[in-house]
Amino acid sequence: MKILVIGSGGREHAMVWKLRQSTAVEAVWCAPGNGGISKDAECFPLDLKDLNGAADLASKLRAEITIVGPELPLASGIADEFAKRGLAILGPSQKAAQLEGSKVFAKRFMERFKIPTASTYGIYDSPIDAYTSLCSVDWPLVVKADGLCAGKGVLVTSSPDEAAAFIDRLMEKKEFGDAGKRVLLEEGLAGRELSYIILMDGKGFVSLAPTRDHKRAYDNDEGPNTGGMGAFSSADILPPELEKKILETIVQPTLAGLEKEGLNYCGFLYFGLMLTSDGPKVLEYNCRLGDPETQAILLRADFDFADACARAVRGDLGSVQAKSSNGASVCVVVASEGYPENPKIGKEITGLEAAAAVSGALIFHAGTRREGEKYYTTGGRVLGVGAVAADLRAASKIAYEAAGKIRIAGAHYRKDIGISNAPRKAAAEGSNG
Numbered sequence: 169m170k171i172l173v174i175g176s177g178g179r180e181h182a183m184v185w186k187l188r189q190s191t192a193v194e195a196v197w198c199a200p201g202n203g204g205i206s207k208d209a210e211c212f213p214l215d216l217k218d219l220n221g222a223a224d225l226a227s228k229l230r231a232e233i234t235i236v237g238p239e240l241p242l243a244s245g246i247a248d249e250f251a252k253r254g255l256a257i258l259g260p261s262q263k264a265a266q267l268e269g270s271k272v273f274a275k276r277f278m279e280r281f282k283i284p285t286a287s288t289y290g291i292y293d294s295p296i297d298a299y300t301s302l303c304s305v306d307w308p309l310v311v312k313a314d315g316l317c318a319g320k321g322v323l324v325t326s327s328p329d330e331a332a333a334f335i336d337r338l339m340e341k342k343e344f345g346d347a348g349k350r351v352l353l354e355e356g357l358a359g360r361e362l363s364y365i366i367l368m369d370g371k372g373f374v375s376l377a378p379t380r381d382h383k384r385a386y387d388n389d390e391g392p393n394t395g396g397m398g399a400f401s402s403a404d405i406l407p408p409e410l411e412k413k414i415l416e417t418i419v420q421p422t423l424a425g426l427e428k429e430g431l432n433y434c435g436f437l438y439f440g441l442m443l444t445s446d447g448p449k450v451l452e453y454n455c456r457l458g459d460p461e462t463q464a465i466l467l468r469a470d471f472d473f474a475d476a477c478a479r480a481v482r483g484d485l486g487s488v489q490a491k492s493s494n495g496a497s498v499c500v501v502v503a504s505e506g507y508p509e510n511p512k513i514g515k516e517i518t519g520l521e522a523a524a525a526v527s528g529a530l531i532f533h534a535g536t537r538r539e540g541e542k543y544y545t546t547g548g549r550v551l552g553v554g555a556v557a558a559d560l561r562a563a564s565k566i567a568y569e570a571a572g573k574i575r576i577a578g579a580h581y582r583k584d585i586g587i588s589n590a591p592r593k594a595a596a597e598g599s600n601g
C-alpha cells in the first residue's frame with residue numbers, strides 16, 4: 169500500500185508513525201507535514217484549502233489511499249474532489265462533513281434524530297436578536313459560531329457581558345468572517361468529557377479506544393481553552409455499561425440518521441461527549457480524528473491501522489477489530505510561550521534525543537520545522553510527548569520524564585495530564601471550539 173496523509177500536526181505524525189508499522193505499507197507520504205514527520209516520511213508542500221493541489225499530488229504519487237487529518241479540507245469538499253477523479257480517500261463528503269462544519273446543521277440533525285445534546289435557546293442571524301435573547305437564558309450559557317473557527321468559536325460563560333462581547337466579536341466585528349455570521353446559544357452542560365471516535369466504511373463501523381482531552385491551558389483546568397493540551401486513554405474511562413449506552417443512544421441513532429439522509433459516511437466520526445448526571449450528551453461532532461486524542465489512541469492501538477483504513481475506504485471493515493493494549497497511554501502537549509493567545513515561534517528545540525531515549529516515550533511533532541538536524545518551533549502546539557505503560561500513573565510518569573528533557577525557551581505544558589482525573593468544574597468556562 170502507498171498512502172498519502174494530509175495535515176501537519178501531532179495527529180498526522182502519529183498516523184504516519186503507526187501506518188509505517190504495517191507490513192502491507194510500501195510508502196507513506198505527508199502533505200504538508202512538519203519537521204518531525206519529514207524524518208519519517210517524504211513531505212510535500214500543500215495549502216490545505218487547495219483541493220485540486222491535493223488531488224494532483226495523490227495522482228502524481230499514485231497514492232492508493234489518501235487519509236485526511238484536519239477538518240478544513242473535509243469541510244471544503246476534498247472527498248468529493250477525489251471521488252470525482254476516481255481517487256481513493258478516507259474522509260466524508262462535504263455534505264456529511266457539515267456535522268462538524270456547521271454547528272447549526274449538527275444541532276438540527278441531533279434534534280431530528282432525538283440524539284441527546286444540550287438544549288438550544290436559539291439560532292441567530294442578527295446580533296440584535298442574539299443580544300436580546302441573553303435576557304431569557306439560563307447560565308452558564310454556551311455561545312457557538314456556526315462555522316469553523318480554528319478552535320476559537322465556542323464560549324462557555326456565566327457572564328452576560330462576556331457573552332455579549334463574544335457575540336460582538338463573531339457577528340459585528342466578524343473576527344472569524346462568515347463562520348461567525350450565525351450563532352447558536354445552548355445550555356451549558358456539566359460533567360466529564362469523553363472523546364468517542366469510530367471508523368466508518370459507509371455501512372459498518374469499528375470503535376477506537378476512548379480518550380479524554382484536556383482543553384484548558386493550565387493545570388486543574390484553569391486558564392483559557394486551547395486546541396488540547398494533552399490526552400490520555402485507558403479502558404477504565406469507559407465502563408462497558410456506559411459504552412453500551414453511548415452506542416444505543418448516540419452512535420446508532422447518528423448512523424441511522426446519516427443513512428436516512430442519504431449521507432454515506434466513510435471516515436472517522438468523532439463524538440465529543442459530556443458525561444452528565446442525565447447520561448451522555450453530544451457536545452459536538454467532528455468529521456475526523458481528534459488531536460491530541462489520536463496520539464493517545466494510536467499509542468495503545470494493537471491492530472493494523474493501515475489495513476483498517478484501507479478496508480474502510482473499500483467499504484469492507486467486516487470483522488476488523490480495533491484492539492487496544494491493556495494499559496494506558498498519555499500524550500502531553502508542549503506549547504510555545506504565549507499559547508494559546510499569542511504564541512511566540514521560531515525558537516530552537518533541544519533535548520529531543522534525550523526525551524526520545526526515555527524508555528516507553530515517543531515524541532510526536534506538531535508545530536515544528538527542521539533545518540538539517542536542528543528543529544525550530546512554528547506554532548502554538550509544538551510537540552506531543554507520548555508514553556504507553558501498564559497504567560495511567562506509569563504512562564504519565566514516563567511522559568513527564570521525557571517532557572522534562574525538552575528545552576524550548578518559554579515553553580509550557582500541563583503537569584496533570586492523566587494524573588488529575590477529577591470531575592471538571594461545572595461547564596468549565598472560556599472560549600474554544
Ligand code: AMP
Nearest residue numbers: 286310322355356357451452595600601
Ligand atoms: P466544540 O467546538 O463544540 O467542541 O466545543 C469546544 C469545547 O467547549 C468542548 O470540548 C467543551 O469543553 C465546551 N463545550 C461545548 N459545548 C458545551 C456545552 N453545551 N456545555 C459545556 N461545555 C461545552
Ligand code: GLY
Nearest residue numbers: 381396458459460
Ligand atoms: N482535541 C479536540 C479536537 O481534535 O477537536
